[in-house]
Amino acid sequence: MRRITIAVLVLIMVFALLVGLHPMTPARTRDDYRHKAKDTAESVLSSVQTARLVARVGSRGDAFGPYVSVMLSESEVGADGAQTSFESIQPPDRYSDLTRAHLTELIQRSSDVLSRLRISARRGELDRLEDQARPLRHLSQQLEAFIDDPGPR
Amino acid sequence: MSATVPGEGRRIWAVLELLDRQLIARDGRLAGKVDDVEFDLSDDPDALPHVTGLLSGMGALANHIGGSIGHALAAAERRLSADRDRHPSRVDIALVTDIASGIEVDADRDDLDTCRAEHWTRDVIIDKIPGAGHVAQ
């Protein structure tokens, strides 16, 4: 009896770990796909907004070079990670294809800016960051709009 | 602590107050747990069994736990002590001076049978690391 209990508990634990570490599962319906697109956009928005804050404190001399550099690499990794897992999801229909195209483009443009920020930070050019981060403002608004209504524009 | 009634003696619940308690050697060092209690049954059918010793160590613990976990523990113990004799480590009840939140034993820890694995770990592993003999500063 006790052995069974332990076995069950271990199974539950393994299952929970697997589920936790593998958040993206295949999308079966359009709604499902929209939902996953929204999650992805939220994750990218988080990276973008973090990068904007970091660029600001970096340019104003409110943070150390290594810290700014670490933060910007992490933002870039975060956005890239979200993009990779999103692109691996199979869109279920034509409409979802359009959703995918729109979001992928937003992420791509964000990623480009994040990469440039990271490169500047690594070079120690902290004072340029705030200028370079300017396009992120518009991108964050577009991402927010996408989160409110995930679909093609 | 249980009260001692004159002429009757202190009452002790073996599971609650003796089993699974800490053995403490004369030097204040910790010397294992009470993993089992050994009784002697006299030949006289009317006599009561009396405690002769306390068993301590992985072998006694495995036996006490029983079941699949006990088997696993016993197997581990056998593997770790392949060339040693198999009888479980034992503390004679005559050495016990107090039964309280700890069980006080009137012997040095290093003389007790219950610390073989402790000594093995000390001699084979810990002593090889620099600074093992110094109390932390």
Next chain:
Amino acid sequence: MKKLLGVTLGILTAMGGFVDIGDLVANSATGARYGMSLAWAVVLGVVGIVVYAEMSGRVASVTKRATFDLVRERLGARAGLLNLGASFFITMLTLIAEVAGVALSVQLVTDVNYLLWIPLAGFAVWLVIWRVKFETLETTFGLLGLAMIVVVVAVVQLDPSWTQLWHHATHPSVPSGEGHPTYFYYAIALFGAAMTPYEVFFFSSGAVEEKWTRSDLMLNKANVYLGFPLGGLLSLGLMASAALVFHPLGVGVENLSQVALPTSVALGKIGLAFIIVGFVACTFGAALETALSCGYTMSQYFGWQWGKLVAPRDASRFHLVALLSVFVAIVVGLTAIDPIKVTEYSIVLSAAALPLTYFPILVIANDRTYMGEEVNGPVQNTIASIYMVILTVVALATVPLMIATKAGS
């Protein structure tokens, strides 16, 4: 005068030592996601750890036996062993997270990948355990951890609308678009972060090592009743800073580095310096406590000599367990497993495992043959019983919630 100094030192140490990587991550993440609407879970957790630690400290002072010693004594060898398995596993998980946390904190000032720092951090942890006296390590890292007070300063500097913060904290509600299961999953994470079992293993073992007696009960109460709630204040500060800076922007906290950002925004380089020192002290101190706790739990179950009052060779198995635990933490950390995920699992599972050790301590705190006059009074027992129920509910709810919410994603 000297006594007052000792009490103050104890309180400050308890305060600075309260926060660890679990608190850093859980409070910032929930602040960013839910604003202040989960502040109640922190308060619930802090009151819980106060009740639990006070009982453990009192029991340890009177009986001279530390927590896991009593767990075995009261639950018996079999249930005690299962308990040891669960507690050891969770403490190990926490140790992995803390060692990685030290490495991540150092990365923030060096920009050298944290994976390179993990072996060094682990080695430093082991060296301190091997060479440094209990009191010294507890006081040093506790006091350095006080650097975290900077988050409270940061919150003040951010000049929030206090009435609004207070309103959010006192009128908790699930934000629209968020499911109830996820909300409660995060509540459990906060609860587990505040009430981590290793804190009690460490605290009670320390009380035994420092040879506390009945006359130290006042010190015990001062440390617990003042030090822990003040530490909880730091947790709420982390939550509020994230709520003010991240919540409006839609930023989710996924990295330790982000936890420092609100302070940097509010106070600039000086604030950032303080909070990073705080990170290193809190994670390093907690790594020490968890590594020692691995040794404590195992040794206290089996009755081996433990502690730092004797030379390592006289507590050989205790030191071997601590050494192996640190080694395992280094190896697992080096697999590049996400340290933040490990932290989240460790605090949530901590919450689930709490009744295992809380229950026997509650029973012994009521054993007159052991505790004499120092048994729980009726007020203590009422609060402690309420917590017994809360802990049981939390333990039963954790795994289903974990599955339902895909671990809070």
Next chain:
Amino acid sequence: MLLSELLGVQVVSSTGDDLGRVHDVLLVQDGPVNARGQAGLRLHALAVGKRSFGAQLGYAQDMVKGPRLLRVLFHRSPELVPWSAIVRRDEKRIVVDAARRGELSEPTRPGS
């Protein structure tokens, strides 16, 4: 004989009643005095009952009295069966004399 050989063993009366299992044993320090002046510990009785957890925790022996919540859950007095009432004993079962099992009906409580 080891304590572990007694614990958990089923106890039945000679008339066939199932009394439960052995949860604890009562020792009394009334044996012969040894060289250190300590009296020997003699096994006087078995604590027998259907559920064991209360005995493990100390509620059944009345050594732990609070909190009320736990006491209500775990307080269930075991029956004390004197060792002298045992008729037969093997690894699986202990048979006690139905007529003599109640000899310790005044439960011997520590400290009482």
